[in-house]
Amino acid sequence: MTMVLTLPTAAVTREWGVRLGRALLSVPGVPQVIALNGDLGAGKTTFVSGVLAGFGLPGPARSPTYTLIEPYEAGARSLYHLDLYRLSGPRDLEALGLRDLHVGDSTLLIEWAERGEGALPPVDLTLQFGYAGGKVTLDGDAPRRLEITAHGAIGERLAGLLKN
Numbered sequence: 001m002t003m004v005l006t007l008p009t010a011a012v013t014r015e016w017g018v019r020l021g022r023a024l025l026s027v028p029g030v031p032q033v034i035a036l037n038g039d040l041g042a043g044k045t046t047f048v049s050g051v052l053a054g055f056g057l058p059g060p061a062r063s064p065t066y067t068l069i070e071p072y073e074a075g076a077r078s079l080y081h082l083d084l085y086r087l088s089g090p091r092d093l094e095a096l097g098l099r100d101l102h103v104g105d106s107t108l109l110i111e112w113a114e115r116g117e118g119a120l121p122p123v124d125l126t127l128q129f130g131y132a133g134g135k136v137t138l139d140g141d142a143p144r145r146l147e148i149t150a151h152g153a154i155g156e157r158l159a160g161l162l163k164n
Contacts (some may be wrong), residue, residue, distance in 0.1 A: 001159045006132050007144040013043045014050035016146065016162075020125075021054015023161035024107050025077065029153060031102045033121050035113030037130030043113045043144045047127070048081050049111060055079060068096060078106045083116040093119040124155035 004014040009031055024032055034051075036044040048061040055074035062070045066088070072079040080101050089095065093116045099109060102121045113120060125148060132143035150159035 001150040001155055003159065003163060005146045005148070007146055009141050009143075010043065010046050011156045013046045013144055013146075014053070017050020017052075018045040018054040019050075019162055020047075021051040022159070023054075023158050024051070025055060025074075026161060027154060027157055028077075028105055031104065031121070032107045032154060032158070033102070033125075034109050035120075035123045035126045036105065036111045036128065036129065037114050038108060039131070042129035042131065043146075044127075044129055047129070047146075048109050048111075051106045052079070068150065069101075076105055078104075080106065080108050082108060082110045084110060084112040087112075087115050091119070123151055125150055125158055 001109060006017065007016060020034070024034075028159065036047065038044055045061050049059075052059075052061055052072060055072070055077065057074055059078075068083060070081040072081070073137065080103070082096070085091075098108070098119075099106055108121070110116065113123065113126075128147040128149070130145045132145040148162065150156045
């Protein structure tokens with residue numbers, strides 16, 4: 001299943017993140033992997049801020065560009081925001097200990113996931129961010145395009161929850 005959305009503002013991008021956060025919470029007991037791909041500034045971290053809000057965590061997402069992993073706790077749920085931009089390839093992932101994070105009720109939100117292809121756990125949803133063209137608002141906000149592709153049973157379930 002694939003859905004394509006136009007996100008006219010950063011606020012709408014964040015709101016779709018909130019929706020995904022709530023969907024993730026409604027599928028407990030299994031680790032979830034969300035790949036976030038797209039150019040710099042395309043809205044990935046804004047979207048993750050929304051996911052955190054959907055988990056009940058206030059404030060913006062901390063960028064993991066230099067730390068590589070930012071952990072969050074939402075009750076019994078663990079959420080890990082990863083940024084693989086600075087990695088040279090899949091071999092660099094071994095040192096991050098992803099196997100130890102991909103357990104139980106954990107959710108991995110992985111920016112630049114394509115850089116870890118072949119070494120990541122199976123991805124449930126791939127989110128491809130891009131610029132939609134169109135008019136830039138007065139505050140410099142530009143419309144974004146988001147393509148959501150589901151993989152496997154968990155991804156299909158999450159996509160179904162997002163669609164409704």
